[in-house]
Amino acid sequence: MSGPLQWRPVLPSASTVTAAGFSAEAPEAALDALFLPFESGGLRWPADGRVLFLRARDGQRLRGVAGRGWLCQQSFRPFAGALERGGLRVGEPGADERFPLVLLLPPRQRDEARALYARALRHAEADGVVLACVPNAEGAKSAEADLARLAGPVRSLSKHKCRAFWVALASATVDRGLLDAWRALDAPRENAAGYFSRPGLFAWDRIDPASALLAEHLPDDLRGRVADPGAGYGYLAAQVVARCPQVEAVDLYEAEARALEPARLNLARAVHAAGRAVEVDVRWHDVTAGLPRRYDAIACNPPFHQGRADLPELGRAFIAAMAAALVPRGRLYLVANRHLPYEATLAARFGEVRTLALRDGFKLIAAGSVRA
Structure with a gap:
C-alpha cells in the first residue's frame, strides 16, 4: 500500500455527547x-x-x-x-x-x-x-x-x-x-434465563437482579401505552406484556443497536405467549435526547455508568426525559442501585415519590403526579 491520505482539517469537538453525561471524550x-x-x-x-x-x-x-x-x-x-x-x-x-x-x-x-x-x-x-x-x-x-x-x-x-x-x-x-x-x-442466542441476547449487552447472559425486582412489582393495572427506556435485550418490556394484561402498546428505546434484534425476538415471543394483540416498537435511540411519544406508564432500569465509571447524571437525565414523556396521570417505575442520588431529581419532577422495595443493594421507586 502506498500514497497519502486526503487530509481533513481538525474541527472543534464537544466534551459530551449528550446532556446525560455519556462521555464524548475521545479515547x-x-x-x-x-x-x-x-x-x-x-x-x-x-x-x-x-x-x-x-x-x-x-x-x-x-x-x-x-x-x-x-x-x-x-x-x-x-x-x-x-x-x-x-x-x-x-x-x-x-x-x-x-x-x-x-x-x-x-x-x-x-x-x-x-x-x-x-x-x-x-x-x-x-x-x-x-x-x-x-x-x-x-x-x-x-x-x-x-x-x-x-x-x-x-x-x-x-x-x-x-x-x-x-x-x-x-x-x-x-x-x-x-x-x-x-x-x-x-448471533442472538438464548441465555440461561431463556431470553435472546448476545455477548457484550448489559447482563447479556442472565436476568439482571435489579430488573427482576422491578418486574416482580409491576402492577397488573397498568394500561395503555408503556415505554421501556434503556431496554437492553427487552426483558422488562417482555415482563410488562406478560404481567399487565391491559397494556396495549410497548415501546422499547435502546442506544446499543446490537440489542435491537434480540429485543424484537423476545417481544415477539412475549406477545405470542400472552395471546393478545400488543403493539411493539423497538427503536435505536438516545433517551437523553427525549422521547417522541407520551406514555401512560414507564418501567425503567436506567444505565448509570459508561465502562467502569459511574455517571449518576446519566440516570438523572433519563428521569428528566421520562417525566417529560408521561401523561399528567402517568406513572414511573424505576429501579436503581441503592447509593445513586436520584431522590432530589424525582421530587423535583413528581408530586408523589414512594420507595416500593429495597433488596440486594437496589431500590425500586414509584413516582406519579408529574409536575408541569
Whole structure:
C-alpha cells in the first residue's frame, strides 16, 4: 500500500455527547496508539484512501487523518452521533464490501471482541491489513493473542499504556474454521434465563437482579401505552406484556443497536405467549435526547455508568426525559442501585415519590403526579 491520505482539517469537538453525561471524550490515548504504526513507518495508508473503522470513536486525532474514503461503524447511538457531528461518514459496510485497511477498537467482552475480529477479516481485502488497539488495562495482551490465534503472527507497538497490533492478510494464515466459529459468536442466542441476547449487552447472559425486582412489582393495572427506556435485550418490556394484561402498546428505546434484534425476538415471543394483540416498537435511540411519544406508564432500569465509571447524571437525565414523556396521570417505575442520588431529581419532577422495595443493594421507586 502506498500514497497519502486526503487530509481533513481538525474541527472543534464537544466534551459530551449528550446532556446525560455519556462521555464524548475521545479515547485519545487509544487513537494515538492506533495510528502509531503509520507514524513509525510500519504501515502505509491505502493508496485509494478507503478505510473501514469498526467501533470508531470520535476525536481530534481521528478527524485529523480521516478522509472521504473512510467509513466509521459505531453501534452505540451517542458515540455514532459524535462521529457524525465531527463530519465523519458513519454507517454499516455492505455484506460484500471490502477495504484495504480495517481499523478496530475491540470491546472488553471477549466473545464480542472475537466476533469483531472475524468481522474485520471478512471486510478486509485479500492483501489488506487489520489493525486493532486495546488499552493495557483492558486486556491488550489477550486481545493481541486472540487476533494471532485467528490470523497468524501479528506485529505490535505500544504507546500511552495501549497496544496497537496488526496482521497483513497477504502473508496471514487465517484459521477458517475458527473464523466461522467466531463470526457465529455475535448471533442472538438464548441465555440461561431463556431470553435472546448476545455477548457484550448489559447482563447479556442472565436476568439482571435489579430488573427482576422491578418486574416482580409491576402492577397488573397498568394500561395503555408503556415505554421501556434503556431496554437492553427487552426483558422488562417482555415482563410488562406478560404481567399487565391491559397494556396495549410497548415501546422499547435502546442506544446499543446490537440489542435491537434480540429485543424484537423476545417481544415477539412475549406477545405470542400472552395471546393478545400488543403493539411493539423497538427503536435505536438516545433517551437523553427525549422521547417522541407520551406514555401512560414507564418501567425503567436506567444505565448509570459508561465502562467502569459511574455517571449518576446519566440516570438523572433519563428521569428528566421520562417525566417529560408521561401523561399528567402517568406513572414511573424505576429501579436503581441503592447509593445513586436520584431522590432530589424525582421530587423535583413528581408530586408523589414512594420507595416500593429495597433488596440486594437496589431500590425500586414509584413516582406519579408529574409536575408541569
